Amino acid sequence: MVRAPCCEKMGLKKGPWTPEEDHILVTYIQQYGHGNWRALPKLAGLLRCGKSCRLRWTNYLRPDIKRGNFSREEEDAIINLHEMLGNRWSAIAARLPGRTDNEIKNVWHTHLKKRLKQNQTTTSETRAHFFSTKTEQEPELSEKSESLDCGPASPPQCTSSDTSSATTSDNNSNSSNNDKTCMEFDGYAANLPEADESFWSEVLSAENSDQMVDQFQAIGGVPRVGVGSADDGFCLDMYDDNSMDFWLNIFPRADEIPELLLGI
DNA sequence: AAACGCCTCAACCGCCCTACA
């Protein structure tokens, strides 16, 4: 299918926006909203294409945009979310109020990638230690079906070197339940399937989302927070602060979440 | 002070998805 250009280039301005243009755009949107981006510049009297107006508004002029440097907490969150979601900047941005996907993308490429590189050696050593230790303890528990058969239990008190981030979100559970669940997680952690390109689209589909809720709850009872829309990034809607740390410990990369959890 | 190189980030480009006729 051949697409027409998104906007007529002739006579339309490109490049940095002037304060006057910003003012016109903000004033118009505050007054009339932005129902149709393509029609907006003409109606507002701007020599810009609709796409340019939309970008300017969503990335810079929106009133809820948080300007300024990223805090250490925000940077850590981006790193964690990127490990789970990959380059899905909009999904990451949805978890960081006031930050845009463009901004997050920029900070990732300019700061965080370097920072992550520095920590890479330490992290890989930690993971290797965690998984090897666990599979040595209970190698026979590698059957996927066994992993799914356990009843509701809180996330395990895993023995990775970073114990502070692996704490359970359910302090009412007893220690034996925790130990059992942890060992069973190890079973499939040692047999992580490869994820193909359609992995996340399947994760984010509504039908599989329902199945994932069931599976997650059957295994660890981890989801505590309601499930949001698929666009928000399904997995990330199913954690509270502690259980997210737990999942990141078990599956530091999104594409390592076993398909068995999806019911596919 | 000038030249140079690196870094940052706003903006653009092109593809994809979805809704609709």
Added chain:
DNA sequence: GTGTAGGGCGGTTGAGGCGTT
């Protein structure tokens, strides 16, 4: 079922700022 329009998204670019020589 097909074509089109509109919007969203991720990748990339390039101007300007800044530090170093």
